Amino acid sequence: MKPFTYERARTAPEAAAAAAGNPGARFIAGGTNLLDLMKLQIEAPSHLIDVNGLALDQVDPTPEGGLRIGALVRNTDLAANERVRRDYAVLSRALLAGASGQLRNRATTAGNLLQRTRCPYFYDAAQPCNKRQPGSGCSAIGGVTRQHAIVGTSAACIATHPSDMAVAMRVLDATVDTVRPDGQAHHIPIADFHRLPGDTPQIETALVPGELITSVTLPKPLGGLHVYRKVRDRASYAFALVSVAAVLQPDGSGRVALGGVAHKPWRVEAAEAALPQGAKAVTAQLLAGAKPSDDNAYKLQLAERTLAAVLVQAKQMGG
Amino acid sequence: MHCQQDLAISRRDLLIAGAASTASVVPAADAAAAPTPAPSPLASGVPMSKVSLQVNGQARTLELDNRTTLLDALREHLQLFGTKKGCDHGLCGACTVLVDGRRLNSCLTLAVMHDGAKVTTIEGLGTPERLHPLQAAFVKHDGYQCGYCTPGQICSAVGMLDEVKRGIPSHVSASLTERPLLSAEELRERMSGNICRCGAYSNIAEAITEVAQQQGGQA
Numbered sequence: 001m002k003p004f005t006y007e008r009a010r011t012a013p014e015a016a017a018a019a020a021g022n023p024g025a026r027f028i029a030g031g032t033n034l035l036d037l038m039k040l041q042i043e044a045p046s047h048l049i050d051v052n053g054l055a056l057d058q059v060d061p062t063p064e065g066g067l068r069i070g071a072l073v074r075n076t077d078l079a080a081n082e083r084v085r086r087d088y089a090v091l092s093r094a095l096l097a098g099a100s101g102q103l104r105n106r107a108t109t110a111g112n113l114l115q116r117t118r119c120p121y122f123y124d125a126a127q128p129c130n131k132r133q134p135g136s137g138c139s140a141i142g143g144v145t146r147q148h149a150i151v152g153t154s155a156a157c158i159a160t161h162p163s164d165m166a167v168a169m170r171v172l173d174a175t176v177d178t179v180r181p182d183g184q185a186h187h188i189p190i191a192d193f194h195r196l197p198g199d200t201p202q203i204e205t206a207l208v209p210g211e212l213i214t215s216v217t218l219p220k221p222l223g224g225l226h227v228y229r230k231v232r233d234r235a236s237y238a239f240a241l242v243s244v245a246a247v248l249q250p251d252g253s254g255r256v257a258l259g260g261v262a263h264k265p266w267r268v269e270a271a272e273a274a275l276p277q278g279a280k281a282v283t284a285q286l287l288a289g290a291k292p293s294d295d296n297a298y299k300l301q302l303a304e305r306t307l308a309a310v311l312v313q314a315k316q317m318g319g
Numbered sequence: 320m321h322c323q324q325d326l327a328i329s330r331r332d333l334l335i336a337g338a339a340s341t342a343s344v345v346p347a348a349d350a351a352a353a354p355t356p357a358p359s360p361l362a363s364g365v366p367m368s369k370v371s372l373q374v375n376g377q378a379r380t381l382e383l384d385n386r387t388t389l390l391d392a393l394r395e396h397l398q399l400f401g402t403k404k405g406c407d408h409g410l411c412g413a414c415t416v417l418v419d420g421r422r423l424n425s426c427l428t429l430a431v432m433h434d435g436a437k438v439t440t441i442e443g444l445g446t447p448e449r450l451h452p453l454q455a456a457f458v459k460h461d462g463y464q465c466g467y468c469t470p471g472q473i474c475s476a477v478g479m480l481d482e483v484k485r486g487i488p489s490h491v492s493a494s495l496t497e498r499p500l501l502s503a504e505e506l507r508e509r510m511s512g513n514i515c516r517c518g519a520y521s522n523i524a525e526a527i528t529e530v531a532q533q534q535g536g537q538a
Contacts, residue, residue, distance in 0.1 A: 001386045005366045006431055007355040032427045035388070036408050048385070050432055076421075080487040085495040096490040100512025101479060103409060105421045106428065236490065236511035 002044040009051050012214050013183045018049055020181030020210030027051050027212060029072055030107040032099075033115040040125060042132055056214055059083065065220035068177075071110035071213045075099070075165065078109055087221035090245050093228035094168035100237045110213035112165045113176065113193065117204045117263050119148055119159040130156045130201045147241065150292040150299050152262040157201030158293075161194060161264050162239050168228060170265035171245040171257040175217045181210035187217075194264030201263070224249040225314045230259070231306055242302045248314045252276040256307065258286065261299055279308035356431065368431045374399070375443025383430055390414045392430035393440060401441035401470045405514075412513035415471040415478075416440050422478025424512075441470035444477065452533065453477060456526035464517030472513045476527045479509045480534060501531045 004024075009015035019025045024046030028034055037043035056070040059081050067083055078084060079095035099107065116122070121139040122129050128136035140148055140158050148158040169190050176188040188206050195204060207213075227246045232238040243259035254275050257267035271285035283304040290300060356368040371380045374397060381396050390407075393399045393416070402425060405413030409427040416425045417439040445451035453473045456462070463469045483501050491508045492499050499505060506524055515523060 003365050004385055006368055006385045006429075028429075028432070031429065031432065032409060032424070035427050035429065039407065048429075052432060076482070076487060080485075085488070089495055092488065092495050093490075096488060096492075100409075100412070101482065101509055102412060102415055102422050102424045102475065102512045103427075105478075106423045236508050 001038050002041060002046070004045050005047045007047070007049055008053050009049050010053065012051075012054055012056070012179045012212055015049050015051055015054065016179050016181045016210045016212045017183075018210075019212070022047050023209070025049055030074070030111045032103050032107050033111065037116065040123065042123070042125060051212065062217060067218045069109050069216045069218070071108060071215055073109045075104040075107045075109070075112060076101070078165075079104070088168075088172060088218060089226035090171060090228050090247055091165065091168040091218075093226065094164040094230075094243075094245060097228060097230045097240075097243070098164040109165075109216055112163050113169070113213065113216070114205065115163060117159050117161045117194070117197075117201075120144075122159060130197075131159065132202075134200070134202050145293045145295040147239070147260075148293070148296055149262045150290045150296055151266060151287055152196045152264070153291055154197045154199065154201070156199055157197035157263065159197070159201070159263060160239075160260055161262070163265070164228070164230060164240065164243060164259060166190070166194070167243055167245045167257050167259035167265040169216065169218075170267050171247055171255045172218050172222070174219075176213055177215040177217055178207065178211045178213050180208060185214075186211070190216075190265075191267070197263045204263075222247050222249075222255070224254065225317050227310045227313055227317070229306055229310050229313070231302060242299055242306050244303070244306045244310045246307070246310050246314065248275070248311070250318065256282060256286070256310075258303055261287070261290075261303060275311075279304050279311055283307055356434070370431050370434050372430070372433060373435075373437045375439060381430065385429065385431055387430045388426050389416070389418075389428050389430045389433060389438070390425035393425065393438070399440050399442050402474075403467055403470055405468070405471075410514070411468070411471075412475055413468050413471040415475040415513065417474055417478055420478075420481065422475050439474070439477075441474060444473065451477075452530045453526065456529050457523070460522045460526040460529065461519070462523040462526040463515070463519050468513060468515045468517075472510070472515070472523055475510060475513045476530070479506075480527075480531055482509070483531070484535065501528070503528070506531075 026045040026048060028048045029051050034043055057072040058070045059073055060068045062068050075095050079092045085092050119140050121127050122131050127139040130138050138157055149160045174190045176193050178186045180186055193206055225248045230240045230243040232240055240260035245257045248254035255272055257265050268286050271282050274281035274285060287300055366385050367382055368385055369382050390404055393402050402416055403413040405411035407426045409424040414424055414426040415422050418436050445454045453476050483499055486498050488495050488499055489505055489508050491504050
């Protein structure tokens, strides 16, 4: 790790202003991804702003009938929150499918959204990577790409966003609430929060320098049946090869988002109209324009079959 | 023996970027009001911070290089060698300790982030004369081979059983709203953050199951 100075932020606007005035500064909350990357010197901040002391650890009802989730609510606590379990079960299920018990106790809501979109080549500092060193090239393309993205990729990057929680947030149409260094509050729809790689894969979110997430807001409950199904190489504590978050209504309509296939949680609203026709019709639209490699073309079929299994599961849950 | 240990420690300390440590027993700090610690760079220019921890019931104050993980603070500065460094990246769980009663990976958090926190390590759970029920159960069921992952397994199990008691569901819980019971499947899912290279899993599961049954008639 490179040496860094350290401060504890007292208010969110102060934290944002401090970060904006110092290009080497990073916020730290749970730190489970940031410290991992700092040990490998993939991240090398010169200053850390500890936001754990900000009072952003509550889950509160909103006047609109939704939920405001503080940025510092730990993954364990969010998954176990009574209202989330009852009204947003897809979110509880996604959180519980991610990481390990120890990591979920520490990882925060905002930090989960802000974990780096990554691949094994990003972690291998001996190889070129456009995220680590913009313009150096992508070692994954032409390499071993079994785990990589199949849609929304670019010639610069084919990494996937590793979060399960973010896939559920996307299907629930969450909003990311922030404060900017000028003290102004901003509200970013989750659909616009994570970026596709394009020519600048090192820029992964819509946040401006110094912008701090204060909460994530869920709209009022959708009702319906909530399913999160994750397919991975082992039964627990592994990233998704493909995951499906779904909220399905008794009339056959619903919402679907995929994890493990793109640089961001993947949802195409127009594809959801095909839900009554079944999984094949939905995934044909959802993954139209996919550019898989020989290694990861299996994800096309896996996504379709996982969605088919989700639809069967929902039918069983619906009795 | 004592001398040897002292030598080993000072050699190690030399290796960590000249981060000399001072540990002393002082009254516990007020956790609620923790302002930014006054920066106190060493002559070498490495930024340091002062941090107060309640470790196994004892107040400890340390002057640490900001980079010091909680794991390294425990092992290298407080000489609590029970907590183990396996992967140092949150993958293996050997470094699991309890902070304010919750299990976490001490390798993936900085000591300076825990000013005022209560830390419990394997040394704080029991003693050779008075074993914690999980320590006794691991001995009885032979829940290890080399023993390297054992302190992390036991601290993790303490935190995990408390999570079950608090009604926190898991990935394999059939219902999100009913109280979870510690079935074999639940136990394995909830302990998946602790790896045992020797593969003593079946005995580890038996040891934890026995204590869970003693505690609440579960499983």
